[in-house]
Amino acid sequence: MTLYWDDGMVRLYLGDALTMLRELPTASVDCVVTSPPYYSLRDYGIDGQYGMEGSPAEYVETMRLVFAEARRILADDGTLWLNIGDTYYSGRGNPGPNSADAKQRARRGWVRPVDRCSQPWGIKKSLIGIPWQVAFALQQDRWGLRAAITWRRLTAVPEPSAHDRPWRTTEPVFMFTKQPRYWFDRTALGGDEDVWTIEPDRSLDSGDHSAPFPVALPMRCIGAGCKPGGVVLDMFAGTGTTCEAARKLGRKAIGIDLNPASLDIAVKHRLSQGDLFREAS
16 A cells, blocks of 8 residues: 555555555444545546546446445444535537546547447436435445435535526435444534535635535534544545544544545645655555
């Protein structure tokens, strides 16, 4: 495993989520809080990136494999909190030259799966239903689905293409458990129960990297689902939001990400304490 950062409270690893998870000990974490790359949303230009599988079914299977390994790593009384967004199928072919990453796609000679024409799994302009497809796949793997929370964002970014439908202002956050009995502190919910109004955090938006996942969201998940002194895992750590939240609450954290640029942001803007950064292998 390639250790990217370790300050005694937070450890960051650079590498593929599934590969890294297979190296972690069984029942070694108390809570998993994560938001994987959404299906066919953004091309990061990194070999092995998740989210760009050829079909929704392939993406769902990738997620199933990752969370099956996370289930092994999770303690019996632990919880999993999964934020995952949906995607529309456009079927429009190559995107126009003004799209966010058109130049990168053109250079690679590649079209997002949701833009490819005449896909048998796609209906034009239709939501694919990715979050619930993933949730049902995890249920089939014996995860207990305890709650489907609605994350409400009052200042969600308008969708210019949505001239004939409502803009999306919510995303699901699923709460899963490994066993029927688990550690849970409902006082951490602050009385919001299954609708959480939390504003996105765009303070670290930079170029192709957007981080609307606000620290208040994993803080609520961790407070409710991780025992004091426990260990939190985020296998899609991104810019380190979950790890930052864990440390704020006095829990240790393990973060994994394939993108070194994301981990750089995590270290410099969320976790850095001056001289604690080190690289090792």
